[in-house]
Amino acid sequence: EVQLLESGGGLVQPGESLRLSCAASGFGFTSDAMSWVRQSPGKGLEWVSAISGNGFNTYYADSVKGRFTVSRDNSKRTLFLQVSSLRVEDTAIYYCAKLVYSSGCEYFQHWGLGTLVTVSS
Amino acid sequence: DIQMTQSPSSLSASVGDRVTITCRASQNINTYLNWYQQKPGQAPKLLIYGASSLPSGAPSRFSGSGSGTDFTLTISSLQPADFATYFCQQSYNTPRTFGQGTKVEIK
Numbered sequence: 734e735v736q737l738l739e740s741g742g743g744l745v746q747p748g749e750s751l752r753l754s755c756a757a758s759g760f761g762f763t764s765d766a767m768s769w770v771r772q773s774p775g776k777g778l779e780w781v782s783a784i785s786g787n788g789f790n791t792y793y794a795d796s797v798k799g800r801f802t803v804s805r806d807n808s809k810r811t812l813f814l815q816v817s818s819l820r821v822e823d824t825a826i827y828y829c830a831k832l833v834y835s836s837g838c839e840y841f842q843h844w845g846l847g848t849l850v851t852v853s854s
Numbered sequence: 855d856i857q858m859t860q861s862p863s864s865l866s867a868s869v870g871d872r873v874t875i876t877c878r879a880s881q882n883i884n885t886y887l888n889w890y891q892q893k894p895g896q897a898p899k900l901l902i903y904g905a906s907s908l909p910s911g912a913p914s915r916f917s918g919s920g921s922g923t924d925f926t927l928t929i930s931s932l933q934p935a936d937f938a939t940y941f942c943q944q945s946y947n948t949p950r951t952f953g954q955g956t957k958v959e960i961k
Contacts, residue, residue, distance in 0.1 A: 780950040794949045828897055838904035839945040840888040844897035
């Protein structure tokens with residue numbers, strides 16, 4: 734069974750940093766692209782970042798580019814999101830998700846339970 | 855960025871009803887369109903990928919159709935477990951974008 738378990742969220746002040754983690758189990762991981770998606774309280778979903786299986790290719794939403802860094806440690810089956818220079822508008826539940834490509838279509842096949850980041854002074 | 859617009863934003867329906875949710879993309883996205891279901895306090899769950907493909911484990915009462923800019927999610931006979939919020943999402947280009955969601959409530 735695929736399991737994704739996020740951690741590292743918390744309450745921080747504007748300008749501070751956090752490192753989010755996502756521990757993966759139940760699938761290969763090393764060849765799987767992964768992604769971060771966030772959801773502001775009571776609002777919709779926003780794609781944040783993605784990373785290829787080997788970690789060489791990374792992608793970011795414009796709203797986080799230059800402030801967030803995605804990485805992975807395949808030996809530990811863990812995905813990371815370093816979130817820096819946090820803003821109030823970054824407050825959200827951050828989900829990690831396993832990406833799948835099938836017949837040319839990419840989709841978020843499995844999602845973790847999420848970790849809450851609250852940015853407030 | 856590609857804008858995804860869902861309608862309606864919410865609807866009330868009864869168990870057994872046929873329910874249709876639409877999603878419109880701001881430009882042609884071929885069939886690179888996915889649907890997710892989210893229940894309160896839970897993560898989203900994949901329902902449909904590639905506009906019309908049902909992933910393993912998804913109930914057959916869910917179906918998707920469309921291509922280009924206009925898409926539809928249909929629940930053939932609404933069940934109690936289906937009261938949730940539904941999101942569409944395009945994977946035609948980056949950034950991936952989601953619709954604002956459609957909340958299906960009990961009438």
